[in-house]
Amino acid sequence: MTNDRRVFLKQAATLAGAFSVNSLFNQAHAAEWQKASQKINHLTPAQAAQDEDYWSVIQRSFTVNPSIINLNNGGVSPSPLVVQQAVERYNQLANEGPSYFMWRILDQGREPLREKLAGLAGVNPEEIAINRNATEALNTIILGLDLKKGDEVVGTKFDYPHMVQAYKQRAMRDGIVYTQVSLNLPSENDDELVKAYESAITSKTKLLHITHVINWVGQIMPVRKICDMAHAKGIEVIVDGAHSFGLLDFKIPDLGCDYFGTSLHKFLSAPIGSGMMWIKKEKIEKVWPLPSSGEPHSKDIRKFEELGTRSFPIEQGIGEAINFHEGIGSKRKEERIRYLKNYWASKVQQIPKVKLYTSLNPKYSCAICGVGIDGMTPAELDTALFNNYKIHIVGINIENISCVRVTPHVYTSLHDLDKFVKAIEEIAAKGKTSGSK
Known part of the structure; x- marks a missing residue:
């Protein structure tokens, strides 16, 4: 040896x-x-x-x-x-x-990791469960709460599909009522966003679901204001933090929510297939675990980690990502990524036929920004960018939003963003034919 x-x-x-x-x-x-x-x-x-x-x-x-x-x-x-x-x-x-x-x-490394994650999140380690992604974390909560027939849940049409499907499954299985409100995005009006939720609340509403940073176009929601409004009415709140944790400089208690789930393989850059769930200490007991546990009503957050054999090396990788x-x-990283987004977005918005679908106000966006070109579908723009310029983005087509989503990270260079701006300028000038090179 x-x-x-x-x-x-x-x-x-x-x-x-x-x-x-x-x-x-x-x-x-x-x-x-x-x-x-x-x-x-x-x-x-x-x-x-x-x-x-x-x-x-x-x-x-x-x-x-x-x-x-x-x-x-x-x-x-x-x-x-x-x-x-x-x-x-x-x-x-x-x-x-x-x-x-x-x-x-x-396996002995999980407790030190729990403490590191709790420190980053600003919470008690006994409120943190380590899992594989935001979908697993949030589905555990959505499917584990004791909602009964007739209980109402309010979310939006811009929430992530896996969460929407979880609520619809509960509606089919348990008879809950799931309401999705519309949002006019992009928005720089907190009162309007809070009102969208509040207008859907009835005496039977038990739960609100908020996406902290809406994944389609990067809209940052006024989570604390929505949570305060909901709590004043005796309603609990789940927050989907898949696109906020590791990006925005905040602590979970700042949000005022009751439940929180996130993926760690996004802006924290942890290994692919890593996530985290947070449940307020006094609420752990009432949430049923998704994988079965011998003590489903335990107050121990570890009941949610009964996954059997897992990738322990990934947990060491999460630690290195932290x-x-x-x-x-945190704040330096947030500002850098916001600067990169504004760098390219402020340039392309000056180009004829180009439209942004995201606010550039720092209160309402950070990394993610949607951009479209008049006369081109998201798929056509996606194809043109990759085939002609080897630029990888993703097309978005939901509600009134039709664009491509662009998301830089700390490793992204200004040189690459300049190439992207030039590509948008050339594609906008040529139109649909730019994808047929």
């Missing part, structure tokens, strides 16, 4: 990994990042967002394919190299003796 291997096994056995000073992040980036950060510590986060020398250091931490420009980070974001390495390293270890290394070594995120800083 080589010296390096002995060192690694010793570290694994003592739970070094992502939860100690010997983390891969500290080994690979701590010194360089500290040096780079010192040069911008005098700047506000908004000012630091425009310092390309600093962000070039962050960009080098990723292994993205240079042959395409990926602007669909709202779907799933790439992990930085240290996160990939953590997953690979601990997967190799697990396969040397799965039953031993998984259950007796790596290290990476905190190495940048």
